[in-house]
Amino acid sequence: MRRLIVTLPTSWMAVFLVLPLAIVLAVAFAEATASVPPFALGFNLGNFATLVADGFYLGTFARSFVVAGVSSALCLVIGYPMALAITRAPQAWRGAFLTLVILPFWTGFLLRLTAWIGLLREDGWINTVLGLFGLGPAEMMYTQGAMYVGIAYCYLPFMILPLYARLSARDVALEEAAADLGAGPWRVFWRITWPLSLPGVVAGSLLVFVPAMGEFVIPELLGGPAAETLGRVLWGEFFANRDWPMASALAVAMLLVLMLPVGIWQWKQGGER
Amino acid sequence: MTETLLIEGLTRRFGGHAALDGLDLRVDAGEVFVLLGGSGSGKTTLLRCIGGFETPDAGRIALEGVDITALPPHKRAVNTMFQSYALFPHMSVAENVGFGLRHAGVGKAEAARRVAALLKLVRLEEFGARRPAQLSGGQKQRVALARALARRPSLLLLDEPFSALDRNLREDTRVEFLRIQRALCIASILVTHDQEEALAMADRIGVMQAGQLAQVGTPEDVYERPASRFVAEFMGMANFLPAVVRERGRGTTLLRLADGNLPVRSTCAATLGSQVTLALRPERLALGGAGENRLEGIVDGVSYRGATLDVFVRFGTTALVVRHPLGNGAGVPGAGAAVTVSFAADAAIVLPD
Numbered sequence: 001m002r003r004l005i006v007t008l009p010t011s012w013m014a015v016f017l018v019l020p021l022a023i024v025l026a027v028a029f030a031e032a033t034a035s036v037p038p039f040a041l042g043f044n045l046g047n048f049a050t051l052v053a054d055g056f057y058l059g060t061f062a063r064s065f066v067v068a069g070v071s072s073a074l075c076l077v078i079g080y081p082m083a084l085a086i087t088r089a090p091q092a093w094r095g096a097f098l099t100l101v102i103l104p105f106w107t108g109f110l111l112r113l114t115a116w117i118g119l120l121r122e123d124g125w126i127n128t129v130l131g132l133f134g135l136g137p138a139e140m141m142y143t144q145g146a147m148y149v150g151i152a153y154c155y156l157p158f159m160i161l162p163l164y165a166r167l168s169a170r171d172v173a174l175e176e177a178a179a180d181l182g183a184g185p186w187r188v189f190w191r192i193t194w195p196l197s198l199p200g201v202v203a204g205s206l207l208v209f210v211p212a213m214g215e216f217v218i219p220e221l222l223g224g225p226a227a228e229t230l231g232r233v234l235w236g237e238f239f240a241n242r243d244w245p246m247a248s249a250l251a252v253a254m255l256l257v258l259m260l261p262v263g264i265w266q267w268k269q270g271g272e273r
Numbered sequence: 274m275t276e277t278l279l280i281e282g283l284t285r286r287f288g289g290h291a292a293l294d295g296l297d298l299r300v301d302a303g304e305v306f307v308l309l310g311g312s313g314s315g316k317t318t319l320l321r322c323i324g325g326f327e328t329p330d331a332g333r334i335a336l337e338g339v340d341i342t343a344l345p346p347h348k349r350a351v352n353t354m355f356q357s358y359a360l361f362p363h364m365s366v367a368e369n370v371g372f373g374l375r376h377a378g379v380g381k382a383e384a385a386r387r388v389a390a391l392l393k394l395v396r397l398e399e400f401g402a403r404r405p406a407q408l409s410g411g412q413k414q415r416v417a418l419a420r421a422l423a424r425r426p427s428l429l430l431l432d433e434p435f436s437a438l439d440r441n442l443r444e445d446t447r448v449e450f451l452r453i454q455r456a457l458c459i460a461s462i463l464v465t466h467d468q469e470e471a472l473a474m475a476d477r478i479g480v481m482q483a484g485q486l487a488q489v490g491t492p493e494d495v496y497e498r499p500a501s502r503f504v505a506e507f508m509g510m511a512n513f514l515p516a517v518v519r520e521r522g523r524g525t526t527l528l529r530l531a532d533g534n535l536p537v538r539s540t541c542a543a544t545l546g547s548q549v550t551l552a553l554r555p556e557r558l559a560l561g562g563a564g565e566n567r568l569e570g571i572v573d574g575v576s577y578r579g580a581t582l583d584v585f586v587r588f589g590t591t592a593l594v595v596r597h598p599l600g601n602g603a604g605v606p607g608a609g610a611a612v613t614v615s616f617a618a619d620a621a622i623v624l625p626d
Contacts, residue, residue: 176324176326177353177355177361180347181352181423182373
């Protein structure tokens with residue numbers, strides 16, 4: 001029994017995480033060929049050289065960083081007040097509010113995005129309502145704005161849940177003590193509530209930032225052609241150009257770049273303990 | 274004496290339950306007023322109303338003559354030392370103590386000077402750079418006190434300030450607090466459920482019962498002359514006997530115990546013919562002895578307490594606890610022995626029924 005408990009997750013990780021990663025890594029160093037499969041194994045650093053030398057890829061990384069950063073910031077600005085409000089709601093209501101936060105997960109991801117398309121497109125709900133007032137139609141689909149709306153909408157729960165976990169465990173007496181010592185509500189927030197919630201802020205931001213960095217579906221469906229994020233470029237290299245080694249090299253580079261902030265965070269957390 | 278705090282008709286309800294029920298209270302300048310009560314008596318609610326953390330449903334709170342009932346906590350010249358201390362974990366000891374000075378319009382140099390003086394006052398000069406997590410319980414308690422004193426409040430509120438400390442440390446800390454309180458002469462309200470602590474600390478004690486003050490007085494008043502059976506029980510009286518007032522003389526009252534029809538002489542005043550309760554403190558009763566009042570009974574059992582022995586004496590249908598000092602070769606009666614319990618007239622406290 002005990003061996004099973006250890007073996008099962010270990011073999012799961014081996015088959016579905018380590019093995020695929022190893023394959024991606026191997027392909028990243030391979031040579032692209034016109035064969036099936038379209039690569040020849042070897043040790044070829046050319047793909048990584050192209051990544052660094054070609055401004056297109058660096059630009060993609062930069063763009064994805066901006067998209068992920070803006071998405072995290074949006075989710076934080078929307079999610080923080082919500083998480084705080086839930087912790088201040090009467091005990092009996094908190095469970096219901098948290099359920100509402102994760103309720104969208106009960107519907108398929110693509111279905112929800114399709115619903116957003118229905119809202120945003122040129123003859124969609126929003127433009128129809130605007131039309132009733134003689135306004136519009138506003139061009140909303142295939143814009144940066146539509147993409148951010150989609151990302152913020154889809155990833156908001158990942159921001160709210162860790163924030164809520166952190167905020168609901170806070171000691172309200174600290175806020176009372178600050179008020180008692182002459183701090184008004186704003187000052188109490190910025191000097192007590194906010195700094196003590198930072199671990200939750202970082203956890204939530206990473207949970208949004210990391211997947212948003214590689215996000216493919218949302219920029220593809222809602223974003224315009226300018227939204228050439230890493231996920232889309234990866235997809236293009238793999239399926240359109242059939243350059244598997246280049247796509248793998250991109251994936252490896254992205255993994256390394258993303259491990260950096262997570263690594264720093266964990267190292268810092270370890271240092272505080 | 275001038276009053277620092279005046280509370281009139283304060284009421285606070287939670288649902289249908291009144292935690293404070295039309296409470297009146299006056300705290301004089303420079304005094305230590307101890308609110309003594311069991312859990313649920315409303316003492317913490319009262320403290321939170323004064324601090325501004327609870328909004329009363331009715332009544333008025335005035336601080337140094339100014340109505341503060343509707344003011345939020347940060348606008349009241351009242352500072353609280355919280356039971357959990359509520360030290361800010363992400364700030365150093367000095368930052369904690371100086372927190373309130375930042376919004377008090379105190380300059381940086383002046384604030385630093387005052388923080389240093391406060392840390393010296395609570396004997397923590399060396400600890401300014403530490404985090405609260407690096408302090409012992411007693412040190413945290415002193416930081417919390419220094420922080421509450423930093424803004425020089427008109428009134429200091431202390432919510433069970435010594436309850437989180439070890440018994441040994443508590444004694445020293447009480448003395449230390451009184452030293453600082455006397456030096457600064459800050460009017461203080463201290464909440465506790467420990468009658469011993471109340472007696473040791475208070476200039477005046479207010480005993481709380483069901484959202485009201487059952488009795489307010491000096492420690493001697495409340496201890497020696499409890500106004501009701503509730504206060505008497507809270508102040509450690511264990512023996513209560515029903516009686517009727519038979520005679521009233523100059524300075525003495527003659528009672529007849531309902532049980533056993535025995536006469537008892539008391540120095541308390543009471544209405545002739547009324548039904549009363551005779552309250553007796555276990556340590557004021559003696560086995561044998563030469564008190565004015567004597568009751569004959571049978572020893573039911575004994576309970577060893579170290580320096581003293583609790584002897585349970587039954588007579589008629591009631592029982593008395595006698596706290597019998599040990600040592601000096603004093604004999605210890607065994608169960609079943611016939612004994613005489615005696616007590617002085619001024620130990621017999623008459624409570625109205």
